[in-house]
Amino acid sequence: xxxxxxxxxxxxxxxxxxxxxxxxxxxxxxxxxxxxxxxxxxxxxxxxxxxxxxxxxxxxxxxxxxxxxxxxxxxxxxxxxxxxxxxxxxxxxxxxxxxxxxxxxxxxxxxxxxxxxxxxxxxxxxxxxxxxxxxxxxxxxxxxxxxxxxxxxxxxxxxxxxxxxxxxxxxxxxxxxxxxxxxxxxxxxxxxxxxxxxxxxxxxxxxxxxxxxxxxxxxxxxxxxxxxxxxxxxxxxxxxxxxxxxxxxxxxxxxxxxxxxxxxxxxxxxxxxxxxxxxxxxxx
Amino acid sequence: xxxxxxxxxxxxxxxxxxxxxxxxxxxxxxxxxxxxxxxxxxxxxxxxxxxxxxxxxxxxxxxxxxxxxxxxxxxxxxxxxxxxxxxxxxxxxxxxxxxxxxxxxxxxxxxxxxxxxxxxxxxxxxxxxxxxxxxxxxxxxxxxxxxxxxxxxxxxxxxxxxxxxxxxxxxxxxxxxxxxxxxxxxxxxxxxxxxxxxxxxxxxxxxxxxxxxxxxxxxxxxxxxxxxxxxxxxxxxxxxxxxxxxxxxxxxxxxxxxxxxxxxxxxxxxxxxxxxxxxxxxxx
Numbered sequence: 001x002x003x004x005x006x007x008x009x010x011x012x013x014x015x016x017x018x019x020x021x022x023x024x025x026x027x028x029x030x031x032x033x034x035x036x037x038x039x040x041x042x043x044x045x046x047x048x049x050x051x052x053x054x055x056x057x058x059x060x061x062x063x064x065x066x067x068x069x070x071x072x073x074x075x076x077x078x079x080x081x082x083x084x085x086x087x088x089x090x091x092x093x094x095x096x097x098x099x100x101x102x103x104x105x106x107x108x109x110x111x112x113x114x115x116x117x118x119x120x121x122x123x124x125x126x127x128x129x130x131x132x133x134x135x136x137x138x139x140x141x142x143x144x145x146x147x148x149x150x151x152x153x154x155x156x157x158x159x160x161x162x163x164x165x166x167x168x169x170x171x172x173x174x175x176x177x178x179x180x181x182x183x184x185x186x187x188x189x190x191x192x193x194x195x196x197x198x199x200x201x202x203x204x205x206x207x208x209x210x211x212x213x214x215x216x217x218x219x220x221x222x223x224x225x226x227x228x229x230x231x232x233x234x235x236x237x238x239x240x241x242x243x244x245x246x247x248x249x250x251x252x253x254x255x256x257x258x259x260x261x262x263x264x265x266x267x268x269x270x271x272x273x274x275x276x277x278x279x280x281x282x283x284x
Numbered sequence: 285x286x287x288x289x290x291x292x293x294x295x296x297x298x299x300x301x302x303x304x305x306x307x308x309x310x311x312x313x314x315x316x317x318x319x320x321x322x323x324x325x326x327x328x329x330x331x332x333x334x335x336x337x338x339x340x341x342x343x344x345x346x347x348x349x350x351x352x353x354x355x356x357x358x359x360x361x362x363x364x365x366x367x368x369x370x371x372x373x374x375x376x377x378x379x380x381x382x383x384x385x386x387x388x389x390x391x392x393x394x395x396x397x398x399x400x401x402x403x404x405x406x407x408x409x410x411x412x413x414x415x416x417x418x419x420x421x422x423x424x425x426x427x428x429x430x431x432x433x434x435x436x437x438x439x440x441x442x443x444x445x446x447x448x449x450x451x452x453x454x455x456x457x458x459x460x461x462x463x464x465x466x467x468x469x470x471x472x473x474x475x476x477x478x479x480x481x482x483x484x485x486x487x488x489x490x491x492x493x494x495x496x497x498x499x500x501x502x503x504x505x506x507x508x509x510x511x512x513x514x515x516x517x518x519x520x521x522x523x524x525x526x527x528x529x530x531x532x533x534x535x536x537x538x539x540x541x542x543x544x545x546x547x548x549x550x551x552x553x554x555x556x557x558x559x560x561x562x563x564x565x566x567x568x
Contacts (some may be wrong), residue, residue: 104443105394107392107448108391108392109388109389165417167424244326
């Protein structure tokens, strides 16, 4: 496995392979890799000739009061996981390689970025859209792999690709969960044992929402209440939002008539957890 | 020559040729082609295997009070000029091909866009940056050709390419002028004969600035005055701005010590004319 740190070396590697007809898959990450990332890498391995994992903790997507400085950076373990999974290139650029002096052109996400995570984290999705556009430019993958756990991000990236004609196929892979249902996340390592026991309640709440829909409840407000009740069973969780949304626009659905996505976010101590479930009407 | 109107057909054409190693040059235009465009096309023909001219009057770069509706659209003459110059593809997308329903992700130009044209035309350069990024995504040229006449635009496009890692080489070609020095522009056709006689005074003013510098005047304010005096000789011209700037940052230079760009804009009736000159110290 090659570790590449410079933008020009990354681009040269990609362009050379692509002239030879090699299909490149990119798994963009902020490192602190877990089995969720591992599943993205495996998916990329199966469908592409060469796999690039990018590892860049992108300051532009952290708010001023967020955990950019504290974000975990276990580089050796990340590189070991990538090597284990047969990754061809670990692209771990420096800050200057991504944002050189004079950098000033950014991507602005649209209406999709205003709700949910975007409302709580101003500028977050512009930061995501900008760095994803840049990574796509540097690596020029034919396919890129994102986790469904960050559902709003995955919708937004698909929109970005379409709107700016980036020509990358975006594959969204199912959320990987612990045995108790908790969605894997790089930040889970910060949960205390007691918090860790409470954390799966978010997934349980979303499942209650799904059950309600599958039992015939169609009004968004009723489904919301079914989910909220589950969150309220654990006083450690403070509800941020729970919503039944259109999976493309992410607008709340007053009434569920077709596929919906249940979005949830809670606070647990200093941490925020997010999760989601897609509910297809007429099937599981 | 092929005329392509759909985004998917454009992309398919480009991708196919590029798999065969063909180097594609793009000349982005808003149509109403003149000899300035012709010189860009010829430059592209000389250095690329295939030439695409895009023709799209981009609403996003017009202000609400600007001339989007009135902008000239002589499609047949434009297509004839392209055919004459050996253009391979005239890409003339519909509004929906560029901005389909749901479009929402845009590019934001940075500090470079705030001064001069950007200050007078809010949103203009975000519109330019967005459509250029999109055209680059649709056509995926290796090289793109822009005219120096829109100097601020050309600097901004170079910044866009670098900042979003678009991987396109940007070639800026010299301004083509009438015999009296007036820079060619699609909007010149709206000048009355009397205005047309006054229009070259803008170029004369910039030349006076250049002469001043070459004669040893170094203070920006003095050079500004030398240029302003020329504008004042013609009461038809209303000065918008004249400035001696750093050619990369476009910030005004209090003192000229190396290459400078002289930027100018005047109003003439309902029209605005812009022009510029690069002055290299120690050379022509």
